[in-house]
Amino acid sequence: MEFKFNFEPVMKSDFINVSRSSIYKSDKKYGFESFRFRVDLPNKNYDVKIVLKNLEVDVAKANVMVFPRRIMLKDLKIKYGEVLQEEFTVNVKDERIVFEIETDGAEVCSIEVKEAQNPIVIYLAGDSTVCDQENLPYAGWGQAFGCFFKKGVSISNHAYSGRSSKSFIEEGRLEQILQTIKEGDYLFIQFGHNDQKDDKRYTEANTTYKIMLKVYIDEARKRGAVPVLVTPVARRHFDENGKIAGSGLHFDYPKAMRELAEEENVFLIDLLQMSSQLYEKLGVEESKKLFVYAKPGEYPQFPEGIEDNTHFNMYGACEIARLVVEGIKKVDLKLREYLR
Numbered sequence: 217m218e219f220k221f222n223f224e225p226v227m228k229s230d231f232i233n234v235s236r237s238s239i240y241k242s243d244k245k246y247g248f249e250s251f252r253f254r255v256d257l258p259n260k261n262y263d264v265k266i267v268l269k270n271l272e273v274d275v276a277k278a279n280v281m282v283f284p285r286r287i288m289l290k291d292l293k294i295k296y297g298e299v300l301q302e303e304f305t306v307n308v309k310d311e312r313i314v315f316e317i318e319t320d321g322a323e324v325c326s327i328e329v330k331e332a333q334n335p336i337v338i339y340l341a342g343d344s345t346v347c348d349q350e351n352l353p354y355a356g357w358g359q360a361f362g363c364f365f366k367k368g369v370s371i372s373n374h375a376y377s378g379r380s381s382k383s384f385i386e387e388g389r390l391e392q393i394l395q396t397i398k399e400g401d402y403l404f405i406q407f408g409h410n411d412q413k414d415d416k417r418y419t420e421a422n423t424t425y426k427i428m429l430k431v432y433i434d435e436a437r438k439r440g441a442v443p444v445l446v447t448p449v450a451r452r453h454f455d456e457n458g459k460i461a462g463s464g465l466h467f468d469y470p471k472a473m474r475e476l477a478e479e480e481n482v483f484l485i486d487l488l489q490m491s492s493q494l495y496e497k498l499g500v501e502e503s504k505k506l507f508v509y510a511k512p513g514e515y516p517q518f519p520e521g522i523e524d525n526t527h528f529n530m531y532g533a534c535e536i537a538r539l540v541v542e543g544i545k546k547v548d549l550k551l552r553e554y555l556r
Contacts, residue, residue, distance in 0.1 A: 218330035219246065219255055223323070231326065252283075253315045253327070257308055261332040261370040264313075265303045267325040270294040276321035282306055283314035284350040286371070287534070290363040294322050303367040305335050335370045336554065339393045339441075341384060341432060342406040344527060345449050345536075346375035353508050353515060355533035357449070357540060364541045369554045372396075380417035381407035381428035390432060399440025402551065404540075405432045406487065408448030408469040409526070421468035426476045433480055444549070445477045447488040449536055452507055452525035454500050460492040485543030491536060506532030 222231035232246070240247030245256040266289070270276035274296050280289035288304045300322075306313060317324055338361070340346055346358040358373040365371070374393050376384070384390055384407070397403060407429070411419040419425040429445065436443040453464030470488045477484035495503040508524035515522075528536060545552050 217257065219257075219328070221246070221253075221255075221327045222325070223327075224325050228326075249314065251316070255313045255315075255329055256311060257313060257329070259308050259311055261305055261307050261335045261337065262313065262329050263303060263305050263332045263335075263367055264288070265301065265326075265328040266315075267299060267301045267327075268292070268294055268317075268319070268322045269299045269325055270296055270322045272296075272323075273321035276319060278317060278319040278322045280304075281316045281318070283310070283312065283316070284348045284359070285316075285355065285530075286348060286359045286373075287363045287530075290360075290534070292322075299325065304362065304365075305332050305367050305370040306362070307337065307370040307372040309372070332368075332370065335368050336551070337370045337372050337397070337401045338551070339397055339401060339403045340371065340373045340375050340406075341390060341393065341403060342375035342446075343379050343409050344375075344377035345409065346373070346406055347377055348373050348375075349527075351517075353510060353529045355528050355530040357528065357533045357536035360530070360534040360537040361540065363534075364537065364555055365551075366554050366556055369551070375406075378410055378417075379407070380410040380413065380419060381405075381425060381432075382411070382419050383417045385428060385431060390435065394435055394439065397436065397439050397441045401439075401441040402444055402549075403432060403436040403441055404444045404446055404485075405429060406446035406448060408466045408473070409451075411469060412463075412467065421472040425469060425472055429473065429476055430480065433476075433482055442483070442549075444483045444485060444547075445473050446485045446540065446543070447473050449487050450491040450495060452495055452503055454495075458496060458500060460495055465492065483547050483549060485540060485547060487536070487539060487543065490539040490543065494535065494539065505529075506535055 220231045222228040238247045240249045240254045276294045278292040294300045340358045347356040348359045362371040433443040447470040451464040455461035512521040
């Protein structure tokens with residue numbers, strides 16, 4: 217399956233020529249929804265080629281996102297008179313790609329979409345700090361992860377808010393991953409935030425938490441995929457000495473995950489350690505910029521404002537995703553060959 221869309225005034229015979237009046241209709245399977253461009257496709261992985269040009273400013277900047285607010289291309293710079301072509305691979309789970317291009321001067325010339333041939337897929341299993349958050353100002357690091365990879369690597373984010381290593385399995389979410397994960401793919405596993413909760417999600421760090429995590433490891437390996445344990449990202453909880461402490465460090469769960477990684481000879485990215493160091497380096501006040509902090513009235517859903525020391529805004533999600541990428545390099549995953 218392949219679509220080639222031309223957005224320039226000059227018609228192209230081998231493209232579908234699209235104007236701003238081309239409103240999305242389900243029978244056409246493409247068109248504009250407000251300022252976003254939608255294409256309906258079966259749930260698979262697709263290679264995307266996008267061409268942009270700048271005829272307005274000295275240097276135009278652009279970000280390319282796809283629904284739901286997944287960043288695929290970040291901080292593009294296009295000089296005046298320049299035409300820029302970029303490619304990426306995207307995973308589709310909801311039978312559509314919705315393109316959202318943020319720019320201060322660039323124009324979209326064309327978008328080409330075709331089914332990817334045997335891409336490497338990174339599956340993400342985790343909680344709200346990882347998942348694709350649809351609503352501002354929230355963002356999970358998984359929805360910023362894709363912009364660090366070249367074409368040929370696709371991110372399939374199955375993380376879901378409020379889930380523990382146990383409830384993720386009980387709700388069939390791991391099974392959804394196992395239906396399509398294949399040899400050469402990766403399964404990144406980050407749990408711990410909700411395993412601590414005193415309800416049906418609870419696991420005990422040194423027993424049931426390890427047992428649950430081993431299920432992910434074993435099932436990935438059965439299918440020839442590579443499991444990667446990721447210690448839970450730190451909460452922004454400082455002590456009087458400016459160090460992350462207490463529940464910010466997730467008690468015994470990261471230690472248990474590190475032990476399991478050694479026991480099972482599994483790759484481990486110590487995101488807890490890296491994120492704690494980042495917060496401490498930024499300091500008490502500057503580190504707030506990574507998280508969901510809002511003044512009264514800034515967002516309609518928070519009329520009294522909000523101070524959330526667990527969940528990230530998009531800037532924070534990008535910075536945490538960057539740490540995961542550093543972890544990929546540190547443990548020398550073969551994936552590093554596909555980094556931008």
